[in-house]
Amino acid sequence: MSQTKDPKRESNPTPSRGFSRRGFIHGVGVTGAVAPGLLQDAASAQTPAAVMGPGAVPITLTINGKAVKLNVEPRLTLLDALRNNLDLTGAKRVCDRGTCGACTILLDGKVAYACSLLAIDVQGRKITTIEGFALEGGKPHPVVQAFVDHDAQQCGYCTPGFVVAAKGFLDANPKPTLEQVNDGLGGNLCRCGTYVGVRAAVLDAASKMKGGSRG
Amino acid sequence: MADYKWPAMSTRKALGQRVSRIDGIEKSSGRAKYTSDYKRPGMLFAVPFTCPHAHARIAKIDTSAAEKMPGFKGVYLYEKPGSVVSWAHWDIGYIAAETEAQARDAALAVKVEYEVLPHVVHERDLAKAGDRVKPSGEKIEGDVDAAFKQAAAVSEGLYEIPTLNHCCLEPHGCVVQFDGTKAEFNPSTQAVTAIQGDLARQLEIPAANVHVHQDHIGGGFGSKFQSDRWGIAAAQLSKMNGGRPVKVYLERNLEQFIAGCRPSAYAKIKIAGAKDGSITAWESASWASGGLTGGGSPPIPYVYTKIPNLRQTHQAVSLNTAPIRAWRAPNHQQASYLTCAAIDDLADKLGLDPLDVFIKNAGITARPETYVRQLRKAAEKAEWKKLWHKRGDSGSSHIKRGLGIGVCTWGGAGHASTARINIHADGSVEVELGSQDLGTGTRTVIAQVAAETLGLPVNAIKVKIGDTNFPSSGTSGGSTTVGGVSSSTRKGTVDALGKLFEEVAESLGAPADQLEARDGKIQVKGNPAKSLTWKAACQKLGVKTITVTGQNEPRAAAREGLNTGGVGGAQIADVSVDVETGIVKINKLVIIQDVGLVVNPKLAESQTLGAGIMSICGALMEERIMDGVTGRPLNAEMEFYKLAGIKDIGNIVCEIEVDEANDSRGVIGIGEPVAVGGIAAIANAVTNAIGKRVPSVPLTPDRVLNTLEGRA
Numbered sequence: 001m002s003q004t005k006d007p008k009r010e011s012n013p014t015p016s017r018g019f020s021r022r023g024f025i026h027g028v029g030v031t032g033a034v035a036p037g038l039l040q041d042a043a044s045a046q047t048p049a050a051v052m053g054p055g056a057v058p059i060t061l062t063i064n065g066k067a068v069k070l071n072v073e074p075r076l077t078l079l080d081a082l083r084n085n086l087d088l089t090g091a092k093r094v095c096d097r098g099t100c101g102a103c104t105i106l107l108d109g110k111v112a113y114a115c116s117l118l119a120i121d122v123q124g125r126k127i128t129t130i131e132g133f134a135l136e137g138g139k140p141h142p143v144v145q146a147f148v149d150h151d152a153q154q155c156g157y158c159t160p161g162f163v164v165a166a167k168g169f170l171d172a173n174p175k176p177t178l179e180q181v182n183d184g185l186g187g188n189l190c191r192c193g194t195y196v197g198v199r200a201a202v203l204d205a206a207s208k209m210k211g212g213s214r215g
Numbered sequence: 216m217a218d219y220k221w222p223a224m225s226t227r228k229a230l231g232q233r234v235s236r237i238d239g240i241e242k243s244s245g246r247a248k249y250t251s252d253y254k255r256p257g258m259l260f261a262v263p264f265t266c267p268h269a270h271a272r273i274a275k276i277d278t279s280a281a282e283k284m285p286g287f288k289g290v291y292l293y294e295k296p297g298s299v300v301s302w303a304h305w306d307i308g309y310i311a312a313e314t315e316a317q318a319r320d321a322a323l324a325v326k327v328e329y330e331v332l333p334h335v336v337h338e339r340d341l342a343k344a345g346d347r348v349k350p351s352g353e354k355i356e357g358d359v360d361a362a363f364k365q366a367a368a369v370s371e372g373l374y375e376i377p378t379l380n381h382c383c384l385e386p387h388g389c390v391v392q393f394d395g396t397k398a399e400f401n402p403s404t405q406a407v408t409a410i411q412g413d414l415a416r417q418l419e420i421p422a423a424n425v426h427v428h429q430d431h432i433g434g435g436f437g438s439k440f441q442s443d444r445w446g447i448a449a450a451q452l453s454k455m456n457g458g459r460p461v462k463v464y465l466e467r468n469l470e471q472f473i474a475g476c477r478p479s480a481y482a483k484i485k486i487a488g489a490k491d492g493s494i495t496a497w498e499s500a501s502w503a504s505g506g507l508t509g510g511g512s513p514p515i516p517y518v519y520t521k522i523p524n525l526r527q528t529h530q531a532v533s534l535n536t537a538p539i540r541a542w543r544a545p546n547h548q549q550a551s552y553l554t555c556a557a558i559d560d561l562a563d564k565l566g567l568d569p570l571d572v573f574i575k576n577a578g579i580t581a582r583p584e585t586y587v588r589q590l591r592k593a594a595e596k597a598e599w600k601k602l603w604h605k606r607g608d609s610g611s612s613h614i615k616r617g618l619g620i621g622v623c624t625w626g627g628a629g630h631a632s633t634a635r636i637n638i639h640a641d642g643s644v645e646v647e648l649g650s651q652d653l654g655t656g657t658r659t660v661i662a663q664v665a666a667e668t669l670g671l672p673v674n675a676i677k678v679k680i681g682d683t684n685f686p687s688s689g690t691s692g693g694s695t696t697v698g699g700v701s702s703s704t705r706k707g708t709v710d711a712l713g714k715l716f717e718e719v720a721e722s723l724g725a726p727a728d729q730l731e732a733r734d735g736k737i738q739v740k741g742n743p744a745k746s747l748t749w750k751a752a753c754q755k756l757g758v759k760t761i762t763v764t765g766q767n768e769p770r771a772a773a774r775e776g777l778n779t780g781g782v783g784g785a786q787i788a789d790v791s792v793d794v795e796t797g798i799v800k801i802n803k804l805v806i807i808q809d810v811g812l813v814v815n816p817k818l819a820e821s822q823t824l825g826a827g828i829m830s831i832c833g834a835l836m837e838e839r840i841m842d843g844v845t846g847r848p849l850n851a852e853m854e855f856y857k858l859a860g861i862k863d864i865g866n867i868v869c870e871i872e873v874d875e876a877n878d879s880r881g882v883i884g885i886g887e888p889v890a891v892g893g894i895a896a897i898a899n900a901v902t903n904a905i906g907k908r909v910p911s912v913p914l915t916p917d918r919v920l921n922t923l924e925g926r927a
Contacts, residue, residue, distance in 0.1 A: 094385075147243040153242050158384055
């Protein structure tokens with residue numbers, strides 16, 4: 001999360017007027033009701049982190065199994081680093097704030113939104129983009145093939161995000177029910193309305209992968 | 216003259232088959248490059264700076280601080296001191312910089328001073344819109360007053376359907392290179408051919424100096440036909456930088472603010488009927504806004520057009536909001552909702568089953584048989600007889616279930632299109648058109664048509680679209696693409712095959728007109744023993760390539776029988792409403808649609824199911840909400856501008872009618888009609904469930920609860 005990068009902002013956590021989520025947390029104190037992620041933020045906010053930037057800094061990312069060296073401003077999102085700096089454009093920029101899932105990637109094998117991660121924050125993590133598995137060995141991944149077979153795509157702009165989300169979901173839930181598919185893919189939005197195909201594709205891919213994804 | 220007619224249904228090998236889209240792997244694997252994915256050597260980024268006020272006069276524009284920012288590479292201004300801006304987020308100018316972040320920083324450093332002027336951004340209450348309201352048409356037929364007097368029942372209601380945003384997932388924008396003489400243009404567009412002339416006009420260069428290329432587009436829905444101000448600005452910024460490529464794509468909030476919306480529609484409707492359910496009179500006072508210029512006039516009464524006694528007025532409201540753009544079946548969702556809701560309310564007043572009333576009045580539609588058939592089919596699939604009840608689910612549970620009907624109509628005849636067919640001596644076949652694939656599967660249907668004509672497998676056809684080096688083809692709007700490109704491809708391939716027959720006639724010992732292409736062979740009709748493989752036949756071309764063009768001309772199309780227009784369509788929704796929370800859930804949405812000859816049922820069903828989902832969004836979630844105080848939209852970002860997710864859609868069931876009678880009409884587009892009736896069906900189903908009309912869509916929980924509690 002980006003809050004730790006700007007210790008100055010912490011010196012005045014409560015706006016003079018109005019109301020903010022952070023001000024609220026300060027006001028009520030840290031309680032058991034606060035989500036664990038917020039607890040971490042609140043704790044780390046008290047120790048100023050090493051300041052980086054605002055100019056470009058050298059970083060190394062592990063993308064699709066390869067170490068990639070980059071020089072980026074600390075504010076650059078992983079998504080923009082992938083798209084603008086590395087030409088890995090399977091992940092799309094649509095909402096740019098963690099709502100639509102078009103930028104879905106796998107972070108240490110788990111589904112994540114690249115628009116909501118800073119590139120400098122994911123050093124040392126295993127980043128998998130759609131380019132890393134979709135056509136591995138020259139053959140479509142079973143999820144990719146299932147999306148084609150069930151026409152789970154129209155304009156296709158959300159599709160790579162769905163495919164990555166489906167792979168991440170199936171890796172964790174190899175034999176899902178339809179209800180689990182609906183829950184598992186609920187973080188991705190499609191404007192053309194391809195969800196009927198997506199449901200069929202994910203269930204079909206699950207049966208074809210026989211409980212074991214590859215890649 | 217060659218016989219271009221579609222082959223008989225029973226003999227088809229490629230047409231009508233459930234072929235998977237031929238660019239499917241490319242898209243699903245993330246390899247498909249949209250123009251927003253382009254990264255060119257030396258590419259700059261452009262970012263707009265916009266006006267925060269809904270109505271203001273510019274006093275001063277100061278770009279001096281921006282020009283000193285790191286990476287700054289130029290500013291292009293659309294406005295100057297004294298200019299009046301008429302909606303919030305009007306683009307004042309664009310800044311180019313080396314990186315996107317630098318361009319954003321520099322745009323933020325531009326200082327513009329405004330004299331703020333009064334604005335109006337709401338049209339719901341006409342009294343508050345004052346002189347922004349202008350009469351925009353009236354119509355009187357028959358004797359309305361007498362008909363109301365004689366009616367068995369009269370229903371009166373106010374119905375409202377708001378403005379919503381296109382919300383294309385790929386935002387509007389382009390990559391453009393312009394050196395002052397020639398332009399290389401890579402827009403996200405529904406109009407590869409037409410946008411060439413549009414850009415050329417605005418840059419004041421010959422159209423031949425503009426090259427357009429686009430492989431894929433990430434959603435358009437009617438909003439991506441022009442070069443747009445951002446495209447022109449990017450081109451001018453490119454010119455300022457000696458022709459370096461410039462990339463401009465709107466960020467999500469601007470995409471929602473200024474790059475496309477659908478007009479609203481409001482109507483007070485009084486409708487009367489006889490005891491047998493016949494609609495006898497209609498009186499409506501409707502109004503709508505499409506932004507500053509008014510605009511938006513829903514064609515009501517919709518489908519049931521021939522009501523004998525009519526009195527209608529319509530008013531257009533000018534607002535300080537961004538302009539409308541065509542929206543998948545312009546004005547039809549609105550008209551369908553207004554009309555079908557009023558008919559549903561009349562049925563209730565008459566104490567009749569609305570299904571009977573919709574069917575009973577089919578005689579006052581343009582397609583009586585079609586609507587009767589489709590309504591009956593939809594009712595069967597929705598289990599209407601078993602599940603329908605009189606208004607208000609009488610069960611004791613807080614979950615109330617209901618059913619409702621919506622209908623649609625559309626044209627959908629093919630646009631002007633030219634296809635170039637190349638048959639090479641090595642047997643390879645190319646079909647080239649300056650068309651585009653909106654996600655409907657245009658490439659795939661072209662390949663199917665060519666494969667059908669040439670007797671080849673679909674994967675033997677190389678389809679090349681999205682480039683102005685290919686012959687001109689119409690814009691993809693109004694469901695006109697499939698009819699246009701299938702007809703031009705058919706005519707081109709028939710003629711190209713005729714030339715190939717002439718080349719091989721001698722070696723097969725039969726006249727050219729006695730040959731046919733079947734199963735990868737050229738053979739003497741009815742005598743497969745006398746044949747050449749496709750490859751062997753093409754080898755006879757030697758050093759030649761057969762190059763032929765085929766054209767679809769809309770005026771001649773109906774006579775040729777390859778494509779026509781004019782369809783019906785019926786939808787029935789089955790919903791559950793939680794009367795404690797106001798939450799509406801879709802159990803089932805049934806869509807019955809005729810579209811003439813169906814080139815690819817798999818793709819047609821995808822569009823239909825998608826349109827059903829879009830209807831669910833429009834019925835339950837989508838609405839552009841304007842802030843009266845600031846005059847700005849409040850819910851531009853996608854966490855507030857709600858679209859349905861995979862959990863929200865229930866079970867969607869569709870039938871695209873495939874039979875000889877429909878097939879004989881030729882190809883008709885499907886994109887628009889299927890996106891029309893769902894909103895009305897869902898709204899009527901909610902009314903049936905809870906026993907009261909929620910007058911405004913989307914049917915959000917607060918609106919449902921307000922209606923249940925009797926709050927307006």
